[in-house]
Amino acid sequence: MKKHLGKLGTIAVLALLLISLFRQPGQNSFTIISYGLEEVKSDSFDHSYAAYNSLLNRYVKNARVNYGGFIDSRAEFEMFLRALGSVDENDFEGWTQEQRLAFWINAYNAFTIKAIIDHYPIKRRFSLVGIFYAPSNSILQIKGVWTKLQFKAVGKMVTLDEIEHQILRKKFNEPRIHMAINCASISCPDLRNEAYVPEKLEERLTEASINFVNNPDKGVYVDELSGKVKFSKIFKWFGDDFINNYGSKKLFNSYSLKENAVLNFTSDYLESEETKEYLMNKRLKIGYLDYDWQLNEQKDDKSPSS
Secondary structure (H helix, E strand, O other), X not given: OHHHHHHHHHHHHHHHHHHHHHEOOOOOOEOOOEEOOOOOOOOOOOOOOHHHHHHHHHHEEOOEEOHHHXXXXXXXXXXXXXXXXXXXXXXXXXXXXXXXXXXXXXXXXXXXHXXXXXXXXXXXXXXXXXXXXXXXXXXXXXXXXXXXXXXXXXXXXXXXXXXXXXXHHHXXXXXXXXXXXXXXXXXXXXXXXXXXXXXXXXXXXXXXXXXXXXXXXXXXXXXXXXXXXXXXXHHHHHXXXXXXXXXXXXXXXXXXXXXXXXXXXXXXXXXXXXXXXHHHHOOOXXXXXXXXXXXXXXXXXXXXXX
């Protein structure tokens, strides 16, 4: 009997450890959290994103976010999130390609902000990633942030991973989404202080690509002295997404198909003609920039206003 009790005790301890690992700091539930906010019915969806624009304009400056401000305006923000969830699927299918793409880009970025403010200020968690890999204020400290947390959009519950990989990457032939969606980290493409709107989508995706590619700290760094070029790791992780649109523009036998596509893409958006020519006509050693996972918060923003 004691032997069996000992085994049961061990099992109980292991179970408690597993439960503790799956819990979010300050919460009493598993990390499969659903933000199924009560729906707000309206005759038509606001494709101008006026409410979201107002929040972004107030709380995003130079790609840094005042998360305390979003917390102070939580009721206003969640009203917008409810609108995302209240979109009827049949209505959505009748939207233009630009309307659908703008919707999912904005939804991804807004849900990321929601995940951050619900855990803000972010604390280091007890895990291999949390202790040894991620900065203490990183989105990586939120367990299951991309795969477990669920948000309501177009009447269904989705995770950030589902939006990025099953919707944006799979349903739209638009690799520039990687310049538009923001993972709340320093090395991510900048979070704009305005929403993506359908009528300006092409212009804004072009602008986002230019801004990212020409930022040597996070996009593309060319070292002509050493003959090296370093790309954002986004191009390492998702470089295959650029092959369809950019893989055959100019072919280089010495590079892989993915590298060739990334070179073509970045050369399209580089502003320096000298750098562009160097990039396209030299055999370069390709590497990748370190990825800074620190939170993209405004430095003086540590907590919501009292």
